[in-house]
Amino acid sequence: MIKMKIYTVEAGNFKLDGGAMFGVVPKSLWQRTNPADANNMIEMASRCLLIEDSERLMLIDTGMGNKQSEKFFSYYYRWGDFNLVSSINKLGFSCDDVTDVFLTHLHFDHCGGGTVWSKNKKFLAPLFKNATYWSNNDHWALACKPNYREKASFLSENLSPLSESGQLRFVPTHKSGFKHNSDLGLEILFVSGHTDHQMIPKITYKNKTIIFAADLIPTAGHIPIPYIMSYDTRPLLSMDEKSDFLNGAVEENYFLVLEHDPHNEVITLKKSDKGIRLDQTFKFKDVF
Numbered sequence: 001m002i003k004m005k006i007y008t009v010e011a012g013n014f015k016l017d018g019g020a021m022f023g024v025v026p027k028s029l030w031q032r033t034n035p036a037d038a039n040n041m042i043e044m045a046s047r048c049l050l051i052e053d054s055e056r057l058m059l060i061d062t063g064m065g066n067k068q069s070e071k072f073f074s075y076y077y078r079w080g081d082f083n084l085v086s087s088i089n090k091l092g093f094s095c096d097d098v099t100d101v102f103l104t105h106l107h108f109d110h111c112g113g114g115t116v117w118s119k120n121k122k123f124l125a126p127l128f129k130n131a132t133y134w135s136n137n138d139h140w141a142l143a144c145k146p147n148y149r150e151k152a153s154f155l156s157e158n159l160s161p162l163s164e165s166g167q168l169r170f171v172p173t174h175k176s177g178f179k180h181n182s183d184l185g186l187e188i189l190f191v192s193g194h195t196d197h198q199m200i201p202k203i204t205y206k207n208k209t210i211i212f213a214a215d216l217i218p219t220a221g222h223i224p225i226p227y228i229m230s231y232d233t234r235p236l237l238s239m240d241e242k243s244d245f246l247n248g249a250v251e252e253n254y255f256l257v258l259e260h261d262p263h264n265e266v267i268t269l270k271k272s273d274k275g276i277r278l279d280q281t282f283k284f285k286d287v288f
Contacts, residue, residue: 006205007091008284009048010082011063011113013262015041021218023230033221041077044219045262046109048084049212050091051203053185057093058100059128060201060212061259062113067124067157080262084113085127098128102184103135104214105198106143107153110259115161124161133162134184137170139197149233150195171199178202189245191216193238194231200245202254206288211254216245219261220278223269246276255287
């Protein structure tokens with residue numbers, strides 16, 4: 001039996017508008033942690049996790065992929081040399097080795113890398129042909145019939161190939177707290193401030209607790225409770241969910257893997273007189 005190993009997988013860097021990423025927080029505050037360029041864009045990562053455990057090789061999120069048009073990608077100012085497939089290959093695996101793809105949610109920057117054009121570019125198909133793709137029924141229903149706020153984030157070309165392939169499965173939802181899912185060997189927290197039923201996974205590894213923070217805490221600059229994205233569909237709920245999560249993270253000494261922070265891979269938190277704040281930052285390989 002293979003002993004569990006976890007790796008970070010860099011699926012590509014991009015940029016987003018800093019104001020959109022911090023909502024009502026003034027630029028004079030957020031640029032201290034997330035400096036903007038001349039176009040007011042801040043640097044973003046697409047950091048995924050790859051979990052090798054016994055006969056399973058599970059990928060958490062896939063980045064935005066590369067199948068859209070040049071015009072589409074021109075809005076996101078991609079930078080750096082990372083891409084999903086080469087990052088997986090550098091770890092000694094192929095895409096065919098992946099058995100499970102856990103999608104925290106279905107916004108294009110989290111699931112777009114999971115589907116690709118066929119060689120003749122006549123149809124789209126799952127990149128990981130031997131994998132089960134995991135979402136949940138409530139979130140999938142929203143993604144397939146999105147509200148006006150999220151319509152630009154849920155793209156049919158990322159979704160239809162999964163359902164048509166027969167490789168899509170749903171995890172059962174629950175109302176509060178982390179709960180163990182026996183099919184996946186993860187604990188899952190459902191949060192609905194950013195989007196309905198986003199899934200936050202918890203993994204116990206080397207006597208530590210890892211949280212893949214997804215869009216609950218996208219970067220280290222988003223730790224203060226009011227620092228939430230304008231993309232969040234229910235901002236007041238986001239703040240409540242974030243408050244509960246941050247308190248638990250300090251009490252349980254969670255190690256947060258940040259999906260969208262290109263400079264801070266892993267962080268821990270502490271209580272201060274201003275509330276919960278950043279404690280330490282790490283490279284994943286230096287802690288695990």
